[in-house]
Amino acid sequence: MCLPVMPVQILSLVLLIFSSAPTALPANAPIAKPGCADRCGNVSIPYPFGMTPDCYLDKHFHITCNNSFSPAKPFLESSTKNVTKITLEGQLHVLKFTAHDCYDHGHRTTYNEPIFKLTKFTISNTQNKFVAVGCDTYAILHAYEGDKMYTTGCMSLCDSMDDITDGSCSGFGCCQTSIPKGVREINLTLSSYYNHTYIHGFNPCSYAFVVEESEFNFSKNYLRDLKNRKKLPLVLDWTIGNETCEVASKNMISYACKENSECYEPENGPGYRCRCFNGYEGNPYLSNGCQDINECEDPSLNRCPKHCVNIAGNYKCSCPKGYRWDSRTNGEGCVVDQLLVITLYVGIATVVTVLLVGSSWLYFGLKKRKLVRIKVKLFQQNGGLMLRQQLSGQEGTKDTVKIFTEKELQMATNNYDDSRIIGRGGYGTVYKGYLTDSRIVAIKKSKIVDQGQIEQFINEVIVLFQINHRNVVKLLGCCLETEVPLLVYEFINNGTLFEHIHKKRKETAISWDIRLRIAAETAGVLSYLHSAASTPIIHRDIKSANILLDDNYIAKVSDFGTSRLVPLDQAQFCTMVQGTLGYLDPEYMHTSQLTEKSDVYSFGVVLVELLTGKKALSFDRSEEERSLATYFLSSLEKGRLFQVLEDHLVCDGNAEQLTEVAEIARRCLNLKGEDRPSMKEVGMGLEGLRMVEKHQWVGIALNLEETESLLDERSNANEYGGSSATNAKFDSPREHVILPIDGRR
Known part of the structure; x- marks a missing residue:
């Protein structure tokens, strides 16, 4: 709600009256515990809040009622936070001092409120704004969420009253910004660039405050008069405890939600709140606090033209025997109960359901068969048959070589989730995978594959399978059911x-x-x-x-990935430089x-x-x-x-x-x-x-x-008479020297 522009004193009075309006509840519904006062001055005090130890849930909900004011004023716990309104929807309205920085012919007057700090509740990020007012003003807000600190702010400049528009807070005379979630502590810093020297006549001060957004509408008169406004409304979000609904509901002794109510978790801060079920209203934190609404007494709550029957949490429209209520009619609403029509509808619905289920089953069955054909095609296209033929002629490789399925590697990499990526290169991406037998592997997914080089790729895979060297990353298997072949290696965990x-x-x-x-x-x-x-x-x-x-x-x-097999009869050969x-x-x-x-x-x-x-x-x-x-x-x-x-x-x-x-x-x-x-x-x-x-x-x-x-x-x-190294002829395995040092070669 936006307030019209009016003198500051009248605005304060209107805000106080508006914010003190009691929470709407059924006339006979209690809001406080039996025997406990439910008001302090003009402010309703619903449970879990209260003014004496037996009347509030815990110390965070303690309200101190100061009767030295007329009317009496409530304060949160024993602080100076003046409470103006408490709602069962989880809002606590208080008044907060404004910070100002004023200059009068070289004399500076500054008021910065001490740190505004809460022990339990949080400052509402949806209903409040951080605002700065002035024509030579910059303000900074330090907000704290536990050990985290957020810093934000805004700047407001103007040369004359002509630059300013009532109701606009966009940087000329007034600026504003939002409040982070979960904040329980704020600290304001306020200053000016030119000490208000060139705008002294119409704006001698800078102001900064956190205020309830719906209760503040900027006026150019604030540039002179806002100093007289000591406090502005601020909304706090309150919750019960720090647990989630699931955890809290397991302890029925401390669980705050009573009969005919449900638990829900707000977005701003930890803890939970309670609310009455649909069809009930009242205080969900009191036993029998949520009472049934008689929808039949209020025509706006029911759609029955004549006969309304109230039931727990709802209502129903009654009809004479042989008739039934039909909300689609514009007349009495009671129509002949045609059981045959209902049966026909049920039969049609059953047939439609069977057709839908059957067509879905047929569609997904055909789709599955199509996927199987695609996998078989890719397997053959990527040289799967050639690889199996090669492996069948290689002794000792059948037990060590595994051809993985696409599903196995998708499960191992959580469907190739980005969080599993452990390396990227010019030729592909490497994922960390967990096989069903608890082995950790590295899965290399190439970017492209040259179909003309499939035979060479298969030959290289066979050769890599045969490499049995303690200082070579071992190739464990491959997958040929995908568009590009995947290679599976042992996982080395200490980096490069x-x-x-x-x-x-x-x-x-x-x-x-x-x-x-x-x-x-x-x-x-x-x-x-x-x-x-x-x-x-x-x-x-x-x-x-x-x-x-x-x-x-x-x-x-x-x-x-870029290695090349060397023909035994060639000392060198041409390739594309890689x-x-x-x-x-x-x-x-x-x-x-x-x-x-x-x-x-x-x-x-x-x-x-x-x-x-x-x-x-x-x-x-x-x-x-x-x-x-x-x-x-x-x-x-x-x-x-x-x-x-x-x-x-x-x-x-x-x-x-x-x-x-x-x-x-x-x-x-x-x-x-x-x-x-x-x-x-x-x-x-x-x-x-x-x-x-x-x-x-x-x-x-x-x-x-x-x-x-x-x-x-x-x-x-x-x-x-020996062969020179310049001839690039390769030594045979028999000529390979094995050094007996620490068992390594």
């Missing part, structure tokens, strides 16, 4: 090497010993893929983000000729990341340092190795080891692939360094020249 190098705090950074082991394990995987796998595999996207770590920081190489900038082999980028030495280059970048703690490519660095590989090689040439190493890696006794690993990285980063060592040589070199570090008591000394000799072993093989 990239995260541990670049996103961890310094105090949690992994040590050099662990980094060296991770490098050796990764090199061992690549050596295995290049040399010992039944069909050689080039990973093609080696980077720190594709090296996962388990709880013991054991490396697990992942993401074979990979990650910063890790891509420069020679591969220029020639599109893919060889195993492309993985060697990418591994060299990872090795430099482990040494320096810097990202492979960063446009935040200077142009000279943008490419980590280029900057590292330049620093080596200038003899500045220890200036680019990560600080915490250098310690007593490991300088020579760091130098030797840096030399391995330099060899891997040669621009010409033929000048790079093989991954087998790199792996042996790194394992050799680890062996020396672990068994220093043997007295083995491995200096830089000896490490270089080890890495040059294959390049010098031609002098002894």
